[in-house]
Amino acid sequence: MSFKDHDKLTFIADAARDFSARRISKRDFLKKMSLAGVGFSAFNLGLLGSTRPSRNRSFGIGDAAYAQDADVTKWLKDVSGPFKGTKIRYTSEATPPTVVLDKLKGEFTEATGIEVEIEIVPLEQVLAKATQDVQGQLGSYDLYYLDQSWVATFAQDTVDPIAYYKEKPDLAMPGMDWDDFSKPLVDGLAVYDGHWVGIPFDIPIMVTMYRKDILEKHKIAPPNTVDEFVAAVKMITEAEKANGMYGTGLQAKSGHYSLECDWTQVVWNNGGSIFTKDKKFSGNDEAAVGGLKIYQELLKNAPPESTNSTWDGQFQMMASGQCALVNSWDEFFPGLDADGSKVQGLWECKRPIRGASYRSPGDAGFGEIPNPAHQGGSILGLSKYSKNVDAAWIFMQWACSKDIMTRCTLGGGFAPMRISSFNDPRVKAKEVVGPGTTRHLPIVLETINNDMASEPDMPLWAGFSNNEIPVALGKLLTGQDYGGDAKKCMDDVAAQIDKAVAEAGL
Amino acid sequence: MSSNTASLLPRETASPESKRGWLPSWLSSEHPFPWLFPAAALMVVFGIYPLLYALTLSLYKKNAATRKMVFAPDHNWTKILSDERVWNALFNTFLYTGIALVFQLVLGMLIALLLDSDRKGYGILRAMMTLPLVIPPAVTAMMFLLMLNGSFGVLSRGLIAMGLLPTGFSILGNASTAMAGVLLAEIWQWTPFMVLIMLAGLRSLPKEPFEAAAIDGASGVQAFFRLTLPMMSKVIAIAVLIRGIDLFRAFDYVKVMTDSGPGTATETLTSYAGRIYFGNADFPYASTIALLTLIIVIVVSSAFMKAFKVKL
Amino acid sequence: MSSVNIKNVRKNYGNLEVVHGINLEIEDGAFVVLLGPSGCGKSTLLRMIAGLESVTAGDIEIAGRRVNDVHPKDRNIAMVFQNYALYAHMKVRDNMSFSLQLAKRPQSEIDEKVGWAAKILNLEPYLDRYPRELSGGQRQRVAMGRAIVRNPAVFLFDEPLSNLDAKLRVQMRTEIKELHERLKTTTVYVTHDQIEAMTMADKIVILRDGHIEQEGTPLDVYDRPANLFVAEFIGSPSMNLLKGDVTAHGVQLGDGTVLPLPAAHRARQGQKVVYGIRPEHLMLGAGAKARVNVVEPTGPEMHIYAELGGQEICVVTQQRVAPARGSAIEVTPQLDRVHLFDAESGKSLA
């Protein structure tokens, strides 16, 4: 980004902030915007013209902001003729963009006559239902919402969007701008075996979040490395014990994918990897076990409920003031800043803590990328078995278009997929403390561009990451088995996984 | 006399006068067939056919990478024998069923005795007692998940305040206590069902023996053990059977509250099947485990029905 | 014509035969009582006539038509059950008119018939009540009303009075009899109560273990019981039955007492027999000596229980005598009332 661009964005953001704080009038704001070269469609102005001042204060976006762009509407109307009345479906986790999209989809239906049913269920159930669909090639779902850990599993079941975009020029949405998707994100998330499995749709990523006030109180600088992080966590636990506060909070629920996410991160941060390049499980080598030991140490400095907590529990720990330092999903951030939150404005975020060194992707197996920022992204894939491929394709392009993605972000304050969304003035305008804040997004963008890690891309990974690994970890962390011996636990996992990999003939 | 001997109508009931003489006799309303057919059809189409399908499925081996299914009849069934988690789950299932049954039975009986009164207000108490039954188990599980949260849950905090648990202790996040936590939800929800069954039994007991016993000087406790229990034995046996079957297949509580965890501390046969199904998508193996559950339920409950002469 | 013919009818439950080839002719308009202890097959027989039990072998004919395979509804019969079997959810009126409604009779006819039956049975004030609001006797009448409105070929009664108290039973007995007198419908009536049988029947059929022991008019079976079973079963207090051997002078009991025999009898000398004499046919006065055990005054008569020849006897007399326990009395049988049965076969030797 050139200095000039950066300057311009700052200018826009400042103006927007002033406007939402009612320091300047709407006319002045618009004038400044046009100075900055930002054109507003009549619809987008709606968000500024809110009649309720409180709406700006709270969300900076009113319902009018959801109105459809006229060009997009026209395109939708033009291409959807043959598909009027069809209904397309997919099943998804209740991630922020999905929830917002579920609301926005009405616009799409209005313009196209294509109905959209988004079946929202918890993540593992999304997996089970999608798996069932592809196993029987049922075609119940037209799109698949695919978590990054399942992308390889479903690679054979989806249509390559890039190829399809070229193949069907009459259905191609103008201005898709494929290059607008952040490159590391596409590589880490959407691409398997050289082609796109789907379009990136959501990118929660691990950043380091800390309680500014607590750290200041104990004169601790925000940690940059794992060692600093562990030391700070221990210190805070010790110092704040009486106040019911722990150093950190973890998503260590046995048998749950969240625990597996935490684990991969500590393994990578300690220079380990999950697989070696000869496709052997290496979670039991010295580096990985060392990482796990650090995690065991962290668990001692986290609320005991951590062992029964998924991301939900971890978020509640953060929101209720139970912990001060967390290396976890950036998605929590807007919620922490919500009105009524006890910790509004108290959390800050920074790029994730780093280990001393990282194993190079070349030394790891199955396309694994060890790095400081575990990503839990997901993509929308177009089902090969769908009976309404083209209708679904129109929706998918629309859902992943610049406008919609930006507006999804505006509705929830989570990280967008598109560079343009990160830089959208409406997004910038919300970089203030408050519900739906976007003030963490610059850090997230930096993290995506520099620190993004990726779990192995292999068909069996969905199973390992949801069953074998987190179950064994649960046994270890709650004292059911292995007597606290991390190595023993990981040897056990290694035996299971190596056997399964061999059996599958990978 | 007539009430004991089954009344059997003439076999060829299509009388000369019958207006529907052209119908085959087994289609007339005098023949049991038309009465039994709808339920039988339902069972065959929605029960037995899927079951046979599942049985077939269990004879296939699924390649986790390619998703190809290969016919390998012994693969899953031998795998089950050597799978430690199956044995652990089997143990947990019996533990879960046994403990829940004992608590539900004893509590159910005690509460039924307590609420079995015609005095004013007891009707309302009895109605309130049925409330837990109407909550979806998946929601009950969420409810207890929150109440048992070591940091925020009202039950955990209560126990901690009483000094029974260390600060912040996570009942569900601890291998030694998780089963108790799940059982708490199970027992809370289904004890009322037992209460209903027991109340039904108590209410249909004849009064005379109790009056006689009271005249003979039997205390309430003696009357309970000498009269109530023996006379209720059939009710109790049926209640144990029905509840036992349900408990053996219980899924929602474990799934939502601990997801078989921590580790495999609360993993039951059905929840293990669920993990294999949800997590690994190994449908054949999941089916095999579920079928094993079915086989055990059949064997155990048939043995129970024989042993206790349960007649439906 | 609505006679009932039962021809060699058998009934098996699995391997168990409970009715062993019964033949019985019931004439049109007759009131036949099937009498016997419980388990004798009388209810089964009645239910076979009704069509509620299948017939294993043999034929049942109603009005000359073989009805073995005819559905109960098509047999043109009506039945009154022991516990009334009223339709609890219907008013008395609907209970009574149910069969007519099923037969799709015009409403005017239904009203007329129900009104007629209600009048006969004194049920008019209760037509709009539910069975649960009626007394036992009233329920019984409803059950009968239900039967008579149809004007069936045959009435079947299955111990209809056994759930009533003694007084009501007597009253209902009369009512049923009256009803029969009035309607003259062929009636088959099952009971184990011999008084009912005696008072109501034109013909009594006594059954035991699935066999007919005897059939005849009430007085016939009372005065001329065909065998020991009937002799003992009919009459209350029941007939004195004394075991002994036939000698030239009469029947010699175990202790040597000899009871006189009428001139005409079919017993051989030395044959082991049972000497039967009804209590009311034993006269007090010179004769065989007996020792008094108990005296029961019933009001109209005195029942004296005493020991004769080591066997208990009962004497019924209208004399106001009350011999003390242990005292001796002497009794003489009325010779023309003496019954003699073969001890082995139980058959009458009179």
Next chain:
Amino acid sequence: MEGSRPLRILRDLAAITVTGLFMFPIFWWALTSIKPISAVFDKDRVNFFDFVPTFINYGVTLFGQSRSQLAIDEGLGMGVAGADAYDSRQSILESIIISLGATTITMAVSVFAAYAISRMAFRGRGHYLNWVLGQRFMPPIAILVPLVTIYKTAGLRDTDNLYMGYLGLMMIYALMNLPIAVLLMKSFLDDVPKDVDEAAMIDGATRWQTFRKVVLPMVKGGVAASAVLVFIFSWTEFLLSLFLTTDIRTVPVKIQTFVTSTGNEWGFIAALGTAAIIPSFIFILLVQKHLVRGLTLGSLKE
């Protein structure tokens, strides 16, 4: 045998205490549904009544209000803004339709079957009853995979035809509830003397007329009690509903929607969970007497 006055009072107290203990989780849940989320997750104490009640959870789940708007109006709110995917009215409607439909189907087939079992002697009667009970042995997870495929082939998925989707779910619920319904109805029918059937048949009724005009009206209460239990079991079922439907979402499945990637919407879960108690409980109150009577399952008679 009610005992002396102090004993009676003691018993009353015990009865109230025990019932109260069983009511507590529901009370707590209802309380949670009107708490601001910060009062639910309070690290320092258990918050009983010290909060400003909020009806935002009910507004969103039951009245289709926008959470963002409510949050603004009340100055509350956390997490994701602006979605109305939490409006659960459709789910409640769908749950009611499916539960009522399933109850109707279940009762229809099971009353017929129970009548034959109770009234007719036929060979294999015992086997038939065992097969019926056997349906309850089956862990739903065993037939989940086959059912999804079978339903797809048979067109019973709501993805192909919404109405067939309803029907499909009703049918599987009917199967699931068949054992309990048949056992209960058999018990109620066994209570009606067989004489009544016989009287009706002699009165000129066919089996069918006997059943419909005489026996069925006499077991109305039993039918109602069994139907309520079937309704409850259908209303609360989760696993089958989750996998057999896509567009249709019963209440227990809808509640799973509130488990999100940024945290569970505990307020919504509590609100919908509390509200979901009401329909079934009303039914329970209506048939309570029969329910208590009916659950003897015929076992006391012989």
